[in-house]
Every structure is written in structure tokens, then in C-alpha cells.
Amino acid sequence: MNLKTSIANNHFEMPFLNASGIICQTQEELDSLEATKELGGIVTKSATLQPREGNEQPRYYDLANGSINSMGLPNLGYPFYLDYVQHDHSKPTILSVAGMNADDAIELMRKVQDSDYEGLTELNLSCPNVIGHPQTAYDFEATEKILTTVCSFFKKPFGVKLPPYFDLAHFDGIAKVLNKFPLTHVNTINSVGNGLVVDVDKEQVVTKAKGGFGGLGGAMVLPTALANVRALRLRLNDDIAIIGTGGVTTGVDVFAHILCGADMVSVGTQVIKEGLGVYARLQKELEEIMADKGYESLDDFRGKVKEL
Numbered sequence: 001m002n003l004k005t006s007i008a009n010n011h012f013e014m015p016f017l018n019a020s021g022i023i024c025q026t027q028e029e030l031d032s033l034e035a036t037k038e039l040g041g042i043v044t045k046s047a048t049l050q051p052r053e054g055n056e057q058p059r060y061y062d063l064a065n066g067s068i069n070s071m072g073l074p075n076l077g078y079p080f081y082l083d084y085v086q087h088d089h090s091k092p093t094i095l096s097v098a099g100m101n102a103d104d105a106i107e108l109m110r111k112v113q114d115s116d117y118e119g120l121t122e123l124n125l126s127c128p129n130v131i132g133h134p135q136t137a138y139d140f141e142a143t144e145k146i147l148t149t150v151c152s153f154f155k156k157p158f159g160v161k162l163p164p165y166f167d168l169a170h171f172d173g174i175a176k177v178l179n180k181f182p183l184t185h186v187n188t189i190n191s192v193g194n195g196l197v198v199d200v201d202k203e204q205v206v207t208k209a210k211g212g213f214g215g216l217g218g219a220m221v222l223p224t225a226l227a228n229v230r231a232l233r234l235r236l237n238d239d240i241a242i243i244g245t246g247g248v249t250t251g252v253d254v255f256a257h258i259l260c261g262a263d264m265v266s267v268g269t270q271v272i273k274e275g276l277g278v279y280a281r282l283q284k285e286l287e288e289i290m291a292d293k294g295y296e297s298l299d300d301f302r303g304k305v306k307e308l
């Protein structure tokens, strides 16, 4: 049985990734991902042009069925992450970058293009927590404009991180835009933006920024994540791979993401809840399910979810 997978000509021994933002902001955190042998690749925290403190605490809150976060893009600034990914690593890296606006996003991609980094880059078009900034990928025109400019100079492998969509017309709209560009992958979904969690005992919200509005993750978003993986798999060009993110807590959820079309699966909230040991458990559970069903490789079932 093998769990190998690939994105463009980047080959991964395991189909598991960390969701950007999870245990990937500092050298120590990135080193701990490197040391997690069941993790197929290392995704960096989304890097911005300037280092950022992020939003005020509390900015992350754990729930029985998931999490809410309004981190606000805290990161060490792109030079640190661009340097980190150019060192030798035991597994492929995905450099995540996020502009505070379109010009920043384009500038960040220029910095990557001008570097010697040859690995995967992921342009985050979907951070829901930057005060005063919308999630870019909800604006199809703006998204097309940015990707047109980026693709006029960026000749390295890159994909985009998308927010969840909730309307079939929106799946059609974003796929129509993305299919115009030579993307290696899309990563879907980012957190479900601007949810609100209320502590009834204290009669107050649980995170500080934006009046408590924040991105939702974990078990509660699994059906939305699977819908976005499936809808985009059905609409995107075959050569655009899909990283399925959202709602993974067990090997069953990993199997479901791949069955809906995911080439790789990232885990966020559950890593915070359980630690990096979660990846060994997910590998074991996925292999058990595949053995029960007689599948030898991920290709045996990827994208083959049946309709009724």
C-alpha cells in the first residue's frame, strides 16, 4: 500500500500537510513539522511584506466541534520564510504568502520569482481576519486581475488558497477565472470567515478583534470543505491539483477528502487539539480504511465519490 501523491513535479511520500498558520510561524515550529515523519510536506504561515504582530489576544478559541480564530496574520515577514524554504528539507515545502492588498501580493510574488526558491508557492487570497480587508477571492474580478499580473512575470510553480464558497454559481465563477491560469493547485478551504462564538455564561464573545468575528475551522466545517473540494474538482482543469483543507479529525475524513478529489489533505484545528502525533493516527486510520476496501494507492479511489 502506498500513500504517495504529487503536485506538479513535487512528490510527497505522505498526503498530509499542516494547514498554513498551524505550528508553522517560527523556526522551532517549522523544525517540529520537519521532524514529523508522517507529514508529507511543510506549509509556512502566510508571509507578508512586513513582519506582523497580528490581532490582539484572545485570538484563538477551541470548541468541542472545532475552533474560531482571528489571528490577524502574525508572521516574521517574508524574508524569513523565503530563506527557510531555500534550505535543504527532508520533504517538499509550500511557501504561503499573503498581501495586505493586491499590490503587496504582486510584490511578494516578485520577491519569490527573483529568489532561487524552486519549490511550491501558495498565494493566500482568503484571509478573513485582517481588519478592514475583504477576502480577495470573493471578488472574481480582483482575483483575475491579480493572477493576470502575477502570471505576467511569475514562472515558478504556484497555487492559490481559497475561501469556502456556498453557491454553485460562485463555484462556476471562481473556476472560470482560475482555469485561465497555469496554477499547480488550489487549496480549499480556508476557514469559514466571520463566524461568531458566544460564551453564554459570561454573555460575551470569545475573541477580541472585529467584535469577536473570526474564521471557523475543525469538525463543523467538514461538509463545506468536502463540497468545495468536490465542486472545484468537477470544474477545474485536470492539471490543477487540489489540496483539501477543513474539518479533518480522523482517517475517515481524510478518505472522504480524497474521494471527493483531493490530491493532498491538510489538517489545522485537530493539530492544535491533539499535537503533531495526529498525523501518525491519521496515517494508520487511512491505511486501515484502504485495506478494508482493497485499495492499494490513493489513485484507486481519488475523485470517485458516487452520486445517487
Ligand SMILES: O=C(O)c1[nH]c(=O)[nH]c(=O)c1Cl
Binding pocket: 021, 046, 069, 070, 071, 072, 073, 074, 098, 124, 126, 127, 128, 129, 130, 190, 191, 215
Ligand atoms: O488570521 C490569520 O492569520 C488567518 N486565519 C485564517 O483562518 N486564515 C488565514 O488565511 C489567515 Cl492569514
